[in-house]
Amino acid sequence: MIVKQDQLNARLDDLSKTMEVFAPVRERGRVYFRTVRSSGEIAWDYGVSVNSIKECFLPPRQVFLRYTSGGFETVPVANGRPRLVFLARPCDARGVTIMDKVFLGDRPDETYAALRERTTIVGLACDRPDEHCFCTSVGGSPAGTEGMDAALIPMGDGSYDLKVLSDKGRAVFPDAPADDGAIPEEFVRKAEAAVRRTVTIPETLRDSFGSDYWREVSQSCLKCGACAHLCPTCHCFDIVEEGDCRVRCWDYCQSDTFTKAAAGHDHRGAKFSRCRQRVYHKFDYYPENFGIVACVGCGRCARHCPVNSGISDLINGLNER
Amino acid sequence: MKSLYTPRLARVKSIVAETRDVRTLRLALEDAADPFDFTPGQFVELSVPRAGEATFCIASCPGDEGVLECSVKRVGAVTEAIHMLDPESLVGIRGPYGNGFPMDTLKGKDLLFVGGGIGLAPLRGLIREVLRSRDDYGGLAILYGARTAADRVYKDELDAWQGREDVRTVLTVDPGGELPDWKGRVGYVPDVLREMAPKPDDSVAVVCGPPIMIRLTLAAFDELGFDPERVLTSLELKMKCGVGQCGRCNVGPLYVCKDGPVFTCAQIKEFMEDIL
Numbered sequence: 001m002i003v004k005q006d007q008l009n010a011r012l013d014d015l016s017k018t019m020e021v022f023a024p025v026r027e028r029g030r031v032y033f034r035t036v037r038s039s040g041e042i043a044w045d046y047g048v049s050v051n052s053i054k055e056c057f058l059p060p061r062q063v064f065l066r067y068t069s070g071g072f073e074t075v076p077v078a079n080g081r082p083r084l085v086f087l088a089r090p091c092d093a094r095g096v097t098i099m100d101k102v103f104l105g106d107r108p109d110e111t112y113a114a115l116r117e118r119t120t121i122v123g124l125a126c127d128r129p130d131e132h133c134f135c136t137s138v139g140g141s142p143a144g145t146e147g148m149d150a151a152l153i154p155m156g157d158g159s160y161d162l163k164v165l166s167d168k169g170r171a172v173f174p175d176a177p178a179d180d181g182a183i184p185e186e187f188v189r190k191a192e193a194a195v196r197r198t199v200t201i202p203e204t205l206r207d208s209f210g211s212d213y214w215r216e217v218s219q220s221c222l223k224c225g226a227c228a229h230l231c232p233t234c235h236c237f238d239i240v241e242e243g244d245c246r247v248r249c250w251d252y253c254q255s256d257t258f259t260k261a262a263a264g265h266d267h268r269g270a271k272f273s274r275c276r277q278r279v280y281h282k283f284d285y286y287p288e289n290f291g292i293v294a295c296v297g298c299g300r301c302a303r304h305c306p307v308n309s310g311i312s313d314l315i316n317g318l319n320e321r
Numbered sequence: 322m323k324s325l326y327t328p329r330l331a332r333v334k335s336i337v338a339e340t341r342d343v344r345t346l347r348l349a350l351e352d353a354a355d356p357f358d359f360t361p362g363q364f365v366e367l368s369v370p371r372a373g374e375a376t377f378c379i380a381s382c383p384g385d386e387g388v389l390e391c392s393v394k395r396v397g398a399v400t401e402a403i404h405m406l407d408p409e410s411l412v413g414i415r416g417p418y419g420n421g422f423p424m425d426t427l428k429g430k431d432l433l434f435v436g437g438g439i440g441l442a443p444l445r446g447l448i449r450e451v452l453r454s455r456d457d458y459g460g461l462a463i464l465y466g467a468r469t470a471a472d473r474v475y476k477d478e479l480d481a482w483q484g485r486e487d488v489r490t491v492l493t494v495d496p497g498g499e500l501p502d503w504k505g506r507v508g509y510v511p512d513v514l515r516e517m518a519p520k521p522d523d524s525v526a527v528v529c530g531p532p533i534m535i536r537l538t539l540a541a542f543d544e545l546g547f548d549p550e551r552v553l554t555s556l557e558l559k560m561k562c563g564v565g566q567c568g569r570c571n572v573g574p575l576y577v578c579k580d581g582p583v584f585t586c587a588q589i590k591e592f593m594e595d596i597l
Binding site for chain 1: 324325326327328330368370371372373374375394396397398399400411413531532557558559561562564565566567568569571572573574591592594595596597
């Protein structure tokens with residue numbers, strides 16, 4: 001169904017009366033996913049946001065226990081309103097499905113499941129990849145709809161082809177037809193051709209585990225964690241005490257405290273072994289456990305790395321040896 | 322909503338000071354109606370409000386009526402807080418987590434338990450379980466080493482094991498760690514193991530201790546001709562969630578908390594340098 005941006009804005013303003021809406025917002029020239037109150041705040045013309053939508057499901061800081069005189073009291077997930085993630089790029093929506101395998105597996109995480117359950121994801125097919133994007137090398141597509149409840153395909157004239165993909169999507173767009181056909185092939189072809197960076201994951205990655213390569217390429221890493229925090233699939237977390245609360249917060253495998261035990265032993269104390277861990281977790285271990293790589297090719301790790309060392313360069317550099 | 326991370330409450334029934342920095346807590350769950358089923362080798366997350374949560378193996382065995390025991394070495398903030406607890410204090414407990422020892426695989430085999438320091442804790446639950454059904458197993462041997470004679474944990478139980486004719490118990494301390502009245506061996510665990518020269522035959526070895534000891538002991542078993550499938554170890558990497566989600570105990574495709582903590586040497590060989 002073809003809809004105009006004005007119609008979508010009107011629909012969004014209507015939905016925001018009952019739903020909490022997360023959407024791309026431009027702040028000082030950069031685009032971030034933020035809570036918005038009206039459609040006027042939305043940056044429709046963005047490429048890839050600085051932060052990913054993972055924080056809608058795994059917030060950077062989440063209080064989940066409060067201490068009482070009687071012991072521990074579980075803190076429910078903040079407010080029970082239904083939520084809408086609006087204009088998620090295909091890479092970000094796909095990232096959520098990769099986190100699902102971790103958090104909704106044999107021991108589901110209740111807070112993640114609750115946030116996931118009450119959130120509808122409306123995606124926006126991508127017609128503006130930049131030089132860091134490589135989604136087509138890792139099983140994704142700028143026209144992909146994995147993880148989306150509804151998808152919008154930009155027609156280039158300010159209108160969008162709206163596809164409803166799930167019951168949640170239908171609840172948001174009740175007027176859209178049920179079976180509205182596939183995404184136009186012409187769009188898919190053009191969009192995929194626009195993704196120029198390619199990454200070839202070596203089939204024999206495991207053979208390079210002991211390679212000196214990891215020592216060489218990790219030297220410049222600042223262990224700042226920007227790559228992990230902005231990554232739509234990095235999901236490692238810490239559990240810490242904050243006064244009367246127990247809090248879950250993001251953590252990352254490059255950190256000096258990530259694997260350091262209280263008694264001092266650190267089984268991944270060397271920087272190169274942490275750099276290698278990040279690459280292997282995404283391209284070897286996760287695939288062995290779940291059948292797909294844990295990278296969606298969004299390019300954030302390269303785009304925001306202070307020393308210009310994104311994961312695509314790490315993989316390609318290994319291939320060039 | 323009850324979260325995966327909401328601990329149950331357990332009361333400290335008694336505390337044994339094992340060494341100058343190790344205490345064993347006997348814990349009983351407050352809601353005893355909801356039983357706490359576990360296998361030797363599994364672990365729990367113990368919490369002290371405002372201090373935090375940390376991982377401890379269960380040092381007792383399932384038949385120990387209504388209680389479970391954890392031995393805690395004072396090394397950081399959480400263990401410090403646990404050491405401050407008095408009997409009748411409440412702690413939080415989550416679990417049990419992990420796979421535990423493969424009891425069916427161990428049945429009928431000659432078993433050799435090799436422990437170092439507080440690494441005897443998970444083995445203790447297993448040894449108790451095995452001794453409770455002594456006839457189900459072949460020959461039993463225990464090799465236990467500590468830095469000094471005073472650093473040995475479970476001293477009464479070590480004496481009891483030594484007193485049994487159906488268990489060969491060898492105790493050792495690191496060179497320099499002996500006292501004048503020390504009657505055991507003096508030497509590092511892997512060296513004493515080589516002297517004992519156990520035969521691989523129908524044996525299964527179970528190793529737990531500090532990382533350096535595990536690494537050198539696994540190497541010694543390799544030299545002695547043990548099949549890596551028949552050498553088990555319990556890894557004690559830093560963990561937080563206990564269910565394979567927080568990521569820190571990930572080694573190769575395995576999560577120590579979920580796929581372990583008990584592994585065969587064969588399973589972890591490839592990633593040894595990333596573990597120990």
